[in-house]
Amino acid sequence: MYRLKEIVAACLVACLSIMAVLTAPASAAEEKPKPQTLFINCNVFDGKADKLASNRRVLIESNLIKEIGDDKLKGAKHVEVIDCGGRTLMPGLIDSHVHFNLAYPGGLAVAEGLRWDQLASNAAHAAIEWLMDGFTTARGMGGMSNGLKRTIDKGLLPGPRIYPSGSYISQTSGHGDVLLGSQNNDIGASNLVKLGITQLADGPDAVRAAVRRNFAAGASQIKIMVGGGISSEKGPLFAGQYTAEEIRAAVTEAATRDTYVAVHVYHAAHIRRALEQGVLSIEHGQFIDEPAARLLKEKGAFISPYTAGLTPEGLSHPAYSIPGTPQYIKAQEFAALSKNFVDIIKKVKPKLVFAIDVVFLNGVDARKNRDFEKFAFARFFGNLQALRSMTSIAGELVALTGKNNPYPGKLGVIEKGALADILVVDGNPLKDITVLGANPKYFDAKPRSQGIKTIRVIMKDGKIYKNTLN
Ligand SMILES: [Zn+2]
Numbered sequence: 311m312y313r314l315k316e317i318v319a320a321c322l323v324a325c326l327s328i329m330a331v332l333t334a335p336a337s338a339a340e341e342k343p344k345p346q347t348l349f350i351n352c353n354v355f356d357g358k359a360d361k362l363a364s365n366r367r368v369l370i371e372s373n374l375i376k377e378i379g380d381d382k383l384k385g386a387k388h389v390e391v392i393d394c395g396g397r398t399l400m401p402g403l404i405d406s407h408v409h410f411n412l413a414y415p416g417g418l419a420v421a422e423g424l425r426w427d428q429l430a431s432n433a434a435h436a437a438i439e440w441l442m443d444g445f446t447t448a449r450g451m452g453g454m455s456n457g458l459k460r461t462i463d464k465g466l467l468p469g470p471r472i473y474p475s476g477s478y479i480s481q482t483s484g485h486g487d488v489l490l491g492s493q494n495n496d497i498g499a500s501n502l503v504k505l506g507i508t509q510l511a512d513g514p515d516a517v518r519a520a521v522r523r524n525f526a527a528g529a530s531q532i533k534i535m536v537g538g539g540i541s542s543e544k545g546p547l548f549a550g551q552y553t554a555e556e557i558r559a560a561v562t563e564a565a566t567r568d569t570y571v572a573v574h575v576y577h578a579a580h581i582r583r584a585l586e587q588g589v590l591s592i593e594h595g596q597f598i599d600e601p602a603a604r605l606l607k608e609k610g611a612f613i614s615p616y617t618a619g620l621t622p623e624g625l626s627h628p629a630y631s632i633p634g635t636p637q638y639i640k641a642q643e644f645a646a647l648s649k650n651f652v653d654i655i656k657k658v659k660p661k662l663v664f665a666i667d668v669v670f671l672n673g674v675d676a677r678k679n680r681d682f683e684k685f686a687f688a689r690f691f692g693n694l695q696a697l698r699s700m701t702s703i704a705g706e707l708v709a710l711t712g713k714n715n716p717y718p719g720k721l722g723v724i725e726k727g728a729l730a731d732i733l734v735v736d737g738n739p740l741k742d743i744t745v746l747g748a749n750p751k752y753f754d755a756k757p758r759s760q761g762i763k764t765i766r767v768i769m770k771d772g773k774i775y776k777n778t779l780n
Pocket residue numbers: 407409451667
């Protein structure tokens with residue numbers, strides 16, 4: 311009996327020491343310090359304020375901004391130090407309207423003829439280009455499931471955070487109806503439908519099903535077409551698309567995932583119809599009138615216009631500048647109908663985000679498009695508004711994805727606890743927007759290589775993608 315007790319006690323001691331050995335590596339792993347980066351000598355644009363905060367330090371731990379302070383702020387022993395040298399530290403930029411899968415020259419008919427590998431590899435290139443231009447977040451406004459996003463998030467490819475909408479959803483003969491005449495209304499024959507770039511849905515039940523298919527493909531928000539567009543041929547600009555019931559179906563279905571609906575739309579009446587059904591993001595919207603702008607503001611919704619099209623240079627876009635084509639005629643109509651846009655937005659001041667909407671361009675031409683859009687937007691609305699629209703306001707917009715947000719945390723701000731998406735740039739962008747790559751020339755600009763020289767550091771999610779300072 312006594313012996314048995316001894317044996318049990320010996321066993322217990324042995325078991326406990328084995329357990330101690332087994333748990334040792336785990337506790338050592340817990341003690342492994344989190345990576346830290348300390349930015350010193352920085353003038354900070356926080357995404358909101360109209361002035362830079364001078365001589366600040368910003369401490370990053372893992373993927374978050376841990377602390378902002380003065381010279382007393384120090385990191386842990388292992389901290390990596392980056393000296394801003396008096397340059398501006400600011401949030402990574404957010405492009406609120408991208409179509410990486412449509413970054414292919416030649417319009418919808420060409421896209422309809424492309425294989426998946428052409429579209430996908432081209433989109434991957436676009437993602438690298440956007441990040442190297444300082445865009446750490448891109449809001450996919452249709453034509454993109456979460457495949458590219460997942461590859462980027464896993465660290466396999468450099469690129470921005472992507473908020474995908476899945477395929478854009480359109481009515482038959484709407485802005486997203488890409489079927490060629492030869493396909494004779496046979497949806498199954500469409501390459502872009504098969505590849506999940508676009509979906510055609512007519513009637514509230516079909517719209518609801520299309521929204522659900524997009525959630526299955528990893529959409530963080532939903533995009534539907536509520537009016538005609540310039541790049542498409544079947545929906546005239548004056549005609550509204552989708553009934554209130556169909557819009558409502560998309561909004562209520564999106565709400566089941568705690569997220570929102572964005573709509574492609576231009577005319578004031580169609581903007582109002584969408585807002586009244588609970589839509590929270592107006593994509594484009596350049597034919598807005600004052601009552602629609604007031605409703606937009608009252609609802610707390612956002613407007614996401616490209617502004618290059620409002621400039622005289624806008625009509626030189628290769629996709630819209632060939633006289634006699636439907637795109638050319640629509641671009642002229644667009645220019646005439648959007649004359650009051652800037653004045654109305656400046657007067658009513660709704661939540662305005664920055665959106666380039668590059669389509670059917672890649673490489674050097676897409677760079678020219680991005681550079682000029684930054685310039686045109688800032689020329690219309692001022693540098694401060696442009697900077698806020700590219701950072702903190704867009705950060706609020708992507709957060710509307712609620713529980714469906716693939717990147718929970720604050721974006722577009724330099725604040726304690728925010729996600730560490732950071733740029734360091736030469737000069738002061740509040741005074742000179744060209745330090746972010748803005749260029750007064752459009753397609754007549756000198757071709758440039760990848761990346762913007764005056765953007766010296768690009769950090770996304772705490773990881774450095776570019777640093778020409780150290
Ligand atoms: Zn678009």
